[in-house]
Amino acid sequence: MPNPTAAMLVIGDEILSGRTRDANMHYLAGELTKVGIDLKEVRIVSDDRAAIVTAVKALSGAYDHVVTSGGIGPTHDDITADCIAEAFGAHIGVRDDARALLAAHYDRQGLAFNEARQRMARIPDGATLIDNPVSVAPGFTLGNVHVMAGVPSVFQAMVASVLPTLTGGTPLLSQSLRIERGEGEIAGPLAQLAADFPELSIGSYPYQRNGVYGANIVIRGSDGAMVDAAMTRLSGMFPA
Amino acid sequence: MPNPTAAMLVIGDEILSGRTRDANMHYLAGELTKVGIDLKEVRIVSDDRAAIVTAVKALSGAYDHVVTSGGIGPTHDDITADCIAEAFGAHIGVRDDARALLAAHYDRQGLAFNEARQRMARIPDGATLIDNPVSVAPGFTLGNVHVMAGVPSVFQAMVASVLPTLTGGTPLLSQSLRIERGEGEIAGPLAQLAADFPELSIGSYPYQRNGVYGANIVIRGSDGAMVDAAMTRLSGMFPA
Structure with a gap:
């Protein structure tokens, strides 16, 4: 049987402008290789709704798995979750379980759980949350697309959460x-x-x-x- | 007037397997930003003919300029030049000027200009050569696609050769x-x-x-x- 295939979609103007050097692609490539999943294509696009939706549809249709990084933070240009919902024709809104995780986290830190931070609880209907042991705000899996943060330490923790489920191994x-x-x-x-x-x-x-x-x-x-x-x-x- | 747009296509299994970390994307992103060209998309594909041809057609049609890196060396898996020719429906063969550059280079070094090295003189009809002051084997421009080497020092030298021609500046x-x-x-x-x-x-x-x-x-x-x-x-x- 041939190996499962995967693609990665990196979302972020800061990579394309050269201000930030992407570290997640190289990390994911190594992790997928270790478990026998073939990374076949990577695309890097800007924080642009049409570009993200087009890329998600193309990659999701062509490969067994798609991993995205970036664009799930609290600011106005974090539009990844909405774009994934659009690509799958799914409704999106604040979800109670994600909201509860974040509310408890900010409460422990004595920080306001304001409107910007509540954006991070917006999850498309039908998605499964991806654990974020580093900074709590969850990623999610919808269909064959795994939506993760761009911050490398969080991205790596989310890859560790998801990878066992892709290979039939025991979840960590x-x-x-x-x-x-x-x-x-x-x-x-x-x-x-x-x-x-x-x-x-x-x-x-x-x-x-x-x-x-x-x-x-x-x-x-x-x-x-x-x-x-x-x-x-x-x-x-x-x-x- | 909006800035000109560009895309990059990185070709190489070694990047997708995680064995090598790509350095050219970050470099190109910075250089384009300096001269006011917007890098809008990057794709990384494997040394696969169909994948390269598809990506070249898509990016060449969507953006003002496309820069490729990798796959123009002497070995069997260096298929970029042939794929570019296919994407543009152009004939490809050993070209006299490229052949002469390489023959003189290997002669100076006392090395055989063997069949493998002659592959590097294969250039699609209608292309313009890109100067390679580091290791001689030229890149080329066909239509709006600029085909460059993957070795970072050579890639950087080729970017320096081409960039002024994209911005209307004086060629170096x-x-x-x-x-x-x-x-x-x-x-x-x-x-x-x-x-x-x-x-x-x-x-x-x-x-x-x-x-x-x-x-x-x-x-x-x-x-x-x-x-x-x-x-x-x-x-x-x-x-x-």
């Missing part, structure tokens, strides 16, 4: 913990944790916010009890 | 000199040369061949007499 479960310390301080204990749980994948996604360094630690694995155990240990190492 | 002239010394040895005198000829662009493209380090030095400018003067000085600094 994830838990995350935000630690307000620099990575240099947590790297040692984290390496020990990774050594003690070799079956789990433990990732660190650093951030800087208002001058404070921190990292989101994401623990993934197919055995939920083991993920729980590692997270309990991690929380004990770094009490809030 | 170039001369090159191969110097069989490491870049560390020539960097000082080269910086002095660049300082003495601020109107010229002086580039160094290092290589390593059979354990010998060297560099191709390319001098570019719109004033032919000035390019001559700088090249005479350079040759005097590093006699063969």
Whole structure:
């Protein structure tokens, strides 16, 4: 049997203007190759409704899977979700489960869940959410199109969420913990944790916010009890 | 008047498999932005005849300019020139001027101008050659499609050759000199040369061949007499 085929659609003016260098294409290419899915085509288009809809229809019809990156944030030029809905003739609106995830996230951070942020809960009817353990705002799968964020750390986390479902493997479960310390301080204990749980994948996604360094630690694995155990240990190492 | 539009077609299995990370797209995006041409779409396809021909037709019809990279080397999977000819319904064969450039190049190097290398002189009828001051084998322009090499140093040199013709500017002239010394040895005198000829662009493209380090030095400018003067000085600094 030939390998399944895939295409990628990168959405973003900032790539086409040369301001930002795309990192997601190279990452996805490597991950797909590892699991035996052939990436056959990549297209990069601007934040333009007609261009996105045309590309989604063409790629979705020609390949087994399509992965998109970019355009699902809170600003006015984030139009990917609406374009995917249009390409599939699906209705789109704020969905309760996505809204609840985001509301809880901003509540924990003491930030307003304003109208712009609520845009990120707009999901086409019939879609399945894609877990975002890094920054919560979910991606989604509609038909054979997997819609992911453009920020590389989030894109990579979403690829890890979706890839097992494409290859018939066991889906990965994830838990995350935000630690307000620099990575240099947590790297040692984290390496020990990774050594003690070799079956789990433990990732660190650093951030800087208002001058404070921190990292989101994401623990993934197919055995939920083991993920729980590692997270309990991690929380004990770094009490809030 | 709106800016002219452009698309890029990257050809190469090695990009889609994740083995190589494309560098040309980001470079071209930046150069086009500088001169006011809007890069609207990029496609990356594999070394597949139907995929290349389809993409060339679609992009050539939709945008003012199309730049391709990759697939113009001497090996069997270098099929870009044939695909461009097919897309335009043009005949393709070994062309005398391209053949003469390559024959002289390999003669200078004491290398056989064998059948594989002669493939690089295959140019569609009606095309204009694109200067390759780095490794001689030319690109070409047919209609609104500019066919360039995938090796980044050669791609960049070809972009420099073509870009002025797209914007109505004065075409750049170039001369090159191969110097069989490491870049560390020539960097000082080269910086002095660049300082003495601020109107010229002086580039160094290092290589390593059979354990010998060297560099191709390319001098570019719109004033032919000035390019001559700088090249005479350079040759005097590093006699063969």
